[in-house]
Amino acid sequence: MNPLSNEEQLHAYVDDALAPAERAQVEMRLRADPDAAHRVEAYRRLNLLLRAALDPLLEEPVPERLQHLPTLRARRTSWLRPAAFAASLLLAGAAGWFLRGAADSRPAFGDALAVQAAAAYRVYTPEVLHPVEVGAQQEEHLVSWLSKRLGAPLRAPYLGDAGYRLVGGRLLPAEERAAAQFMYEDVRGRRLTLYVAGSPEQARETSFRYAEQNGVSTFYWIEGGLGYALSGELAREELLKVAEAVYRDIAMRPQKPRSQ
Amino acid sequence: MEEFERRVTECIPRLRRYARVLTGNSTAADDLVQDTLERAWSRLRLWRPGSDLRAWLFTIMHNVHVNGVRRRRAEQTGEPLDIAIGGTQEQRLELRDVTRALAQLPPEYREVLLLVAVEEMPYAQAAAVLDVPLGTVMSRLSRARAQLLSLTNGDTTPGLRRVK
Numbered sequence: 320m321n322p323l324s325n326e327e328q329l330h331a332y333v334d335d336a337l338a339p340a341e342r343a344q345v346e347m348r349l350r351a352d353p354d355a356a357h358r359v360e361a362y363r364r365l366n367l368l369l370r371a372a373l374d375p376l377l378e379e380p381v382p383e384r385l386q387h388l389p390t391l392r393a394r395r396t397s398w399l400r401p402a403a404f405a406a407s408l409l410l411a412g413a414a415g416w417f418l419r420g421a422a423d424s425r426p427a428f429g430d431a432l433a434v435q436a437a438a439a440y441r442v443y444t445p446e447v448l449h450p451v452e453v454g455a456q457q458e459e460h461l462v463s464w465l466s467k468r469l470g471a472p473l474r475a476p477y478l479g480d481a482g483y484r485l486v487g488g489r490l491l492p493a494e495e496r497a498a499a500q501f502m503y504e505d506v507r508g509r510r511l512t513l514y515v516a517g518s519p520e521q522a523r524e525t526s527f528r529y530a531e532q533n534g535v536s537t538f539y540w541i542e543g544g545l546g547y548a549l550s551g552e553l554a555r556e557e558l559l560k561v562a563e564a565v566y567r568d569i570a571m572r573p574q575k576p577r578s579q
Numbered sequence: 580m581e582e583f584e585r586r587v588t589e590c591i592p593r594l595r596r597y598a599r600v601l602t603g604n605s606t607a608a609d610d611l612v613q614d615t616l617e618r619a620w621s622r623l624r625l626w627r628p629g630s631d632l633r634a635w636l637f638t639i640m641h642n643v644h645v646n647g648v649r650r651r652r653a654e655q656t657g658e659p660l661d662i663a664i665g666g667t668q669e670q671r672l673e674l675r676d677v678t679r680a681l682a683q684l685p686p687e688y689r690e691v692l693l694l695v696a697v698e699e700m701p702y703a704q705a706a707a708v709l710d711v712p713l714g715t716v717m718s719r720l721s722r723a724r725a726q727l728l729s730l731t732n733g734d735t736t737p738g739l740r741r742v743k
Binding site for chain 2: 323326327330331334336361362365366368369370371372373374376377378379381382384385386526527543544563567570
């Protein structure tokens with residue numbers, strides 16, 4: 320970091336963010352500079368006022384809906400014990416939880432996403448000669464091309480730890496928009512696809528949902544304005560592990576540029 | 580796991596306060612808290628035990644809020660913060676002035692004040708929560724305080740009046 324300006328030093332002094340030596344330096348300056356000393360006083364006073372104004376909020380009773388977190392428990396079960404996943408989905412569904420706000424467009428978009436992803440999986444994974452449009456050896460080009468076409472920064476998650484390597488990807492139609500498909504395979508040649516499409520503005524973010532069609536399992540979710548669907552001919556628990564790896568990879572390395 | 584749940588629950592009042600400062604409105608604030616808690620649970624595996632839970636939850640809240648605002652493409656500022664004020668008449672006036680002034684600041688200034696001045700987070704932690712460089716935290720903080728002071732200039736406190 321750049322050295323602090325005089326003014327920044329005063330703030331850092333007030334917020335107790337200075338090393339002892341710098342602290343002593345500022346204190347010396349304050350004795351010689353009444354204007355700076357007044358500012359320091361004013362900043363301190365603001366801190367006190369803000370705390371006095373906002374601390375009472377901590378005493379407010381927590382509303383019912385945040386207190387009991389029943390929803391959180393249902394979700395937690397699903398995450399921590401994959402074996403209980405089906406059961407918890409049922410439970411959560413019964414509680415209206417995964418479908419909270421069933422009137423909004425989320426289920427419709429999510430369901431369509433799962434169907435399209437599974438269809439694209441079935442069409443392209445059996446391909447021997449042309450499974451992808453752009454291969455993994457041109458990963459950077461692939462990702463920037465698809466990002467451009469979807470109008471959103473994408474990434475091809477690294478799934479090496481789950482035993483899958485990137486084969487490549489292609490551009491696909493999704494409703495009126497573009498979608499991307501990344502294909503992966505393991506050492507035995509078993510393939511998975513990650514299908515990504517822009518979500519409608521009003522679609523809410525969701526946690527994992529699961530669908531199975533004709534032997535193709537799909538986990539799908541909506542996050543950060545994009546719908547993701549991971550499809551494969553795998554048991555649910557096995558696919559869930561990979562889905563979590565995808566999720567983690569995307570969540571841990573946000574694409575957005577650091578804002579100033 | 581129960582330990583995690585207990586600690587998250589302990590953070591709820593602080594999350595509600597942060598949310599209130601961000602949104603200005605108690606219903607929107609509790610919606611934001613709920614979304615944040617949901618997200619936190621779905622990301623449980625990303626939380627490193629031993630790391631600061633408050634900072635982690637605040638980071639999630641900041642992101643949920645920023646994404647929501649970006650999606651709505653509308654930002655409300657200047658609406659009075661929905662905060663009840665107690666104390667003596669004189670204190671109430673003073674606190675009312677400062678909350679009013681706070682409500683007029685841009686959200687990124689309100690946020691940095693909440694984190695640093697009220698929550699007393701170290702600068703580096705506030706920078707991590709907001710996903711901005713340390714220098715940005717400092718420049719926002721100094722601008723936020725300058726604006727807050729100029730907005731509360733009509734205040735009767737001598738300490739504030741002396742300052743331009």
